[in-house]
């Protein structure tokens with residue numbers, strides 16, 4: 001089943017602002033054991049623990065939000081991928097190619113105490129050919145004596161080695177400065193919202209649900225302006241498609257079109273792509289094969305969208321294949337399994353016949369609208385006053401926590417902060433979310449509800 005949508009409980013609410021664009025992506029590449037995950041932890045200041053490697057299991061989460069000198073970026077740890085039968089060298093090469101494709105900047109990590117290996121040199125070839133900015137990290141330089149090891153990495157011919165001790169933190173500030181310098185300039189035109197360019201849509205779904213068929217249908221019938229993105233280096237893999245009289249930016253369509261290359265054991269790639277696409281998107285259209293039972297992977301993708309705070313539309317594809325019985329069963333399945341995304345607009349389409357393709361855009365627009373909805377504080381507090389009166393929190397241990405007041409801290413997605421006189425239990429928080437939706441809409445958007453408890 002879907003992992004439950006967690007209502008965050010935090011003490012400190014950081015307002016990241018409403019109109020910031022998607023963060024640039026920094027991918028960390030290197031052989032096993034050179035210190036990639038240690039470095040990622042260091043960059044994150046250990047605010048988020050990187051999940052330990054479990055042999056044979058790929059990490060679910062590989063992308064993390066980071067900030068340095070006030071600049072936001074997303075760190076992608078490619079080390080979560082475990083080499084398969086095709087061998088270490090090939091695996092690292094594939095990892096490097098993927099990183100190059102996804103990232104704005106590549107951090108290439110080498111163990112300075114070992115020096116450059118053949119595999120490292122093979123990676124350099126790939127990185128150099130890509131034209132992407134590369135920051136060479138000479139890791140495990142724990143003291144000044146090891147600086148000479150770092151200098152030896154000039155021989156790789158990919159620029160200045162930055163001596164760092166990911167373990168102890170030595171040199172990490174200078175390294176991050178170098179990374180910031182390599183990031184693309186902030187492009188105000190690409191910020192979220194109605195002010196900037198086309199809205200950004202990620203087309204997601206497990207293999208064979210019909211993503212490329214849908215894309216072809218949409219692009220084919222609506223004159224894809226594929227070259228419109230040629231001028232930007234930021235998102236070379238996006239496609240501009242005109243639908244319903246507007247231009248939309250479909251994120252990472254190259255990934256959808258090229259999927260065949262990376263078919264085997266592609267779970268990690270799929271997760272990485274989904275996450276990376278979500279980082280850039282405002283709204284996700286998750287495609288599901290209506291003719292098959294909902295799969296674990298469908299539910300996981302939907303959860304990823306919810307966790308990412310993006311707007312969500314669920315599209316049931318292959319509707320042309322459904323018979324009466326399956327249709328009946330499908331409704332019950334949705335009711336049972338998709339209860340945490342019940343608020344998402346739903347469209348029943350067929351990429352094959354073109355059925356209901358025209359309903360896609362209204363669904364996306366509804367979701368984007370919900371995603372940007374702001375409730376005036378006065379209305380919000382009237383709402384909570386009524387709610388607390390009519391449905392007070394159950395008494396627990398002689399105490400009855402109350403919502404004292406609430407504010408909406410932001411939109412995209414709507415974020416609320418509840419100031420309370422005690423801890424609100426799970427069921428009550430769910431109730432609040434349900435009632436907020438009934439009252440104010442929020443179709444197609446996750447809600448982020450935080451509590452500030454006043455003791």
Ligand code: GDP
Pocket residue numbers: 030031032033034035036037038039079139140141142164165166167168
């Ligand atoms: P990954 O496989 O590239 O993600 O590497 P890990 O981050 O798991 O690190 C591999 C090993 O190297 C671990 O035992 C780390 O503690 C160690 N390590 C990582 N960075 C440093 C460093 O800067 N100095 C030293 N001495 N050890 C390090």
Ligand code: GDP
Pocket residue numbers: 205206207208209210211212213214256259317318319320321349350351352353
């Ligand atoms: P992707 O892996 O998600 O990109 O899926 P594809 O677009 O490659 O589609 C997988 C298979 O499903 C192909 O054989 C398509 O022809 C088929 N397919 C896609 N959409 C539909 C649909 O709406 N109806 C039917 N009957 N088949 C479809």
